[in-house]
Amino acid sequence: MTGNNLNIADIRQDYKLSVLDDDAVGHDPVSFFQKWFAEAKNAQVTEVNAMTLATADGKGIPHARIVLLKGLDQNDFVFFTNYDSAKGNDINANPFAALVFFWKELERQVRVEGKIEKIPAAESDTYFRSRPVGSRLGAWASPQSQEITDRNILDTNYARYEKEFSTGEIPRPPHWGGYRVMPNHIEFWQGRSSRMHDRILFTKNERGEWCKSRLAP
Numbered sequence: 562m563t564g565n566n567l568n569i570a571d572i573r574q575d576y577k578l579s580v581l582d583d584d585a586v587g588h589d590p591v592s593f594f595q596k597w598f599a600e601a602k603n604a605q606v607t608e609v610n611a612m613t614l615a616t617a618d619g620k621g622i623p624h625a626r627i628v629l630l631k632g633l634d635q636n637d638f639v640f641f642t643n644y645d646s647a648k649g650n651d652i653n654a655n656p657f658a659a660l661v662f663f664w665k666e667l668e669r670q671v672r673v674e675g676k677i678e679k680i681p682a683a684e685s686d687t688y689f690r691s692r693p694v695g696s697r698l699g700a701w702a703s704p705q706s707q708e709i710t711d712r713n714i715l716d717t718n719y720a721r722y723e724k725e726f727s728t729g730e731i732p733r734p735p736h737w738g739g740y741r742v743m744p745n746h747i748e749f750w751q752g753r754s755s756r757m758h759d760r761i762l763f764t765k766n767e768r769g770e771w772c773k774s775r776l777a778p
């Protein structure tokens with residue numbers, strides 16, 4: 562295997578911090594997610610709301626990247642991005658997504674899967690208005706995922722929009738807004754010793770009820 566000089570194969574971590582008990586998880590995975598999120602936040606996990614977002618394009622080829630969870634809308638997981646980005650194109654072609662949180666300080670992983678759709682424009686407007694000025698201008702200035710010949714293009718765009726919106730409010734670009742992932746699978750993983758981890762999976766049935774099961778690690 563290449564990279565042997567880095568001793569990558571020898572890197573190992575045994576997990577001993579906690580256990581995941583079936584009863585403790587309860588019957589509502591979104592409530593339990595909130596409990597674990599609060600614990601991760603209290604444990605000062607850095608970038609606690611960073612999550613891997615996996616989408617697949619029209620050919621079924623997967624693509625993954627980090628985005629930030631910005632809220633739970635009812636039971637849906639909301640993030641914001643550029644609708645014209647590569648991920649936006651994937652979602653247009655194939656409106657399903659998977660999210661992964663890894664809170665290593667707590668030896669925990671949460672996986673979320675489900676259908677994905679844009680949130681209402683008015684909700685994107687509200688969140689956009691709450692962003693710092695620089696981020697709002699950045700949303701206008703960056704043609705996310707498109708090839709640019711050099712970095713100066715971003716600075717030029719930024720300066721242009723800074724001037725254009727210097728006198729009034731910065732409106733939300735039509736190509737920027739929120740998506741919500743509407744979960745039908747949520748899995749909680751707690752690391753245990755000797756790779757004998759705990760996994761509790763919630764799956765939504767046709768009646769919209771959550772069913773709980775335990776998976777082998």
Ligand SMILES: Cc1cc2nc3c(=O)[nH]c(=O)nc-3n(C[C@H](O)[C@H](O)[C@H](O)COP(=O)(O)O)c2cc1C
Pocket residue numbers: 608611624625626627628629630640641642643646647648649705706
């Ligand atoms: C910690 C972190 C947080 C990020 N948060 C976001 C985000 O909330 N929204 C976003 O569009 N990109 C975010 N990004 C950038 C994405 O990972 C990615 O580079 C970008 O969205 C373009 O992805 P795409 O070309 O697959 O569409 C973040 C990256 C990191 C490392």
